Amino acid sequence: MKKMLLAAFMLVMAGNTFAQTTTDTLVVTTLPQMHCQNCEKKIKSNIRFVKGTKKIDTSVDEQKVTIVYDSKKANYDDFVAAFKKIGYEIKKK
């Protein structure tokens, strides 16, 4: 029984170790600029499907998009490509 518990504990620990992520935050501006809620919606509803994306915040007032992502699963170029698909160029802010 003790062996089984130990094995289960090690399995959980191993899972946690492998599940560890490296979270990174990317802040970008877009070209063309965001003008309204529809622009924000378009960006959010498409960029969320880039693998590793955890959170997206948009601000029309500050003209910025903040993306929290797992840097082991995605990099800056993945986001450049995803934005390009929906008609935007991005620049790091």
Place this chain on the structure above:
Amino acid sequence: MKVTNGVKSKRRVDNTDIIGQGQLIRAACCNLGESFTANPSVDVSYSDAATGARQIKLLGLSGTYVQMLTENIPNLRGASLPYSLGYVPGPWMQSIQVSKGASSVKNGYESTTGQINIEFLKPQGTDGIRANIYQDSELKTEVNLDGSTHLNNRLSTATLLHFENRQTDHDGNGDGFMDMPKLRQYNIMHRWAYVSPRWISQLLVRGLHDDRKGGQSLKHANPASSEPLYTTSVKTNRYEMQWKNGFTLDADHNTSIALMLHGSWHDGDNRFGLTQYDVTQKNGYAQLMFETDITEQHNISVGASVNHDYYNERFNAQGTLQQGKRQVTKETTPGIYAQYTYKWGEKLTVMPGVRWDHSNLYGSFFTPRLHIKYAPSDMITLRTSVGKGYRSPHALAENVSLLASGREVFVDSNLKQEEAWNMGVSASMNIPLFGKNLELNAEYYYTDFKHQMIVNFDGAKGEHALSFENLDGKSYSHTFQVDATYPLFSGMSATAAFRLNDVKSAYDGVLRQKPLTSRYKGLVTLSYKTPLELWQFDVTGQLNGGGELYDQSRYPAYFQLQAQVTREFHHFSIYIGGENLTNYKIDQPVLHAHQPWTAAFDATQVWGPVTGAMAYVGVRFKLEKL
């Protein structure tokens, strides 16, 4: 912003909930009738246990007193009313606006307790194809397909298709009657839009075929019985055309002229046992409107309209006549209106309006209405409204499902035009609480009928009588509602609402509670979206207070629960959910079900769910140009 039961429009002078697509996808929303499940103001219930027809109640009163509009033009009136909630497929809708209390005089005189306006998907606002496929555990299948394209930067077109089918013959309560009718519906809409800086034109044509068959079936009927089966059949064909034009004359002053035209042809063939009621309604409506901002504070809107209704009704009660009794009614009502709006920034809006109409049947009548909105701070908005509403009653056309009984039917040959005052006050508050915003709304409405068509069951006309007669005495409705919405944590929002109804009418000189009207309603909705909104979880619980049956005995309060989970993918989403999860059913939806050819037979006293728990699954697919 209220996000659970609809967005409360802060800018509007009237008390309006806007139910957008974000809210519509929170439940299966197969059609208009199912779009109000999370809305505390609108009650939806089955009209009878035979046809699957649903009816709404607003401010505790029947849906006949709510003016239905499609894209701000009066529609779904008269003969189409009993089944109208099933005629508008959910995926076709862009948004619904529910306005409580007296409405603007622009749309006519028929709104008494409020207005429900449906905005369909517009070709100019979409570009691509969408599909929605739905299947439920009662084996109802729905398929929706729509596509739109922009031919150039001004001209666009869209076609919307809907098909639904349920051919199961299920009798869960063992009364020999199908719990829900067999149903097949084909529905098509085609529309065009031309949008230029000075001229906007929208043309819409629509066709619908709806076929419902219910009642007893060979599968469930008592084999020992020598009586013929009691069956019901409702066949409907409906065609509509709508053309709206808006011309901007001076963009700086929002000066514009609008011309709106609508025509419909509705044919319904109804059989309830041996009773036959067929109706053909033709309607034509035209409205011309001029609006301008005289200054930033002062706006004026004037216009004229004409409405024509033609009803051809054939009624054969219990099949006693060789040929149905035919009655033709023609009503033409031209009218003019003027509405003035005074705006003092976002703080104060005062909007008085008057209209004068003349009916060839009821003569001239005057409709005054007034709305005031006062927002002393960002935290509170106060509204009040008062106004009159009128309706021409059409006893059988608007209440056809009440024929699903053995009662003898009486229709007063001199029904008066219905006339009522409605007045109300409401307060919307935004209260900062623990760093978040608590939205609190409270409202009270009073409707007082001067003339009304009363539906009197088993009254002075006899023990088993259904009488459509003029009100003789008082008839009123008081409703008081409070609701609160609060974002519990990021992504999670909760709404709780409670409403009290006091609805009474005089029947045979005695003031009594209106039958089948719940005394109260409580509602709680919880909605959670994960941070990227890939998952959405929705739960709605509803407590319907008890009320009175036709014989003044009481029915109990009951609780209903529904839930849905939605998973979004890049071009599609899957939703799975359940309705009536508490599996609450009324014991006897059909009274004297085993003696359907007697006067005591009655399938119209439906005060709660007829069917039990139901599960569904659906897929929404979307491929739009970016």
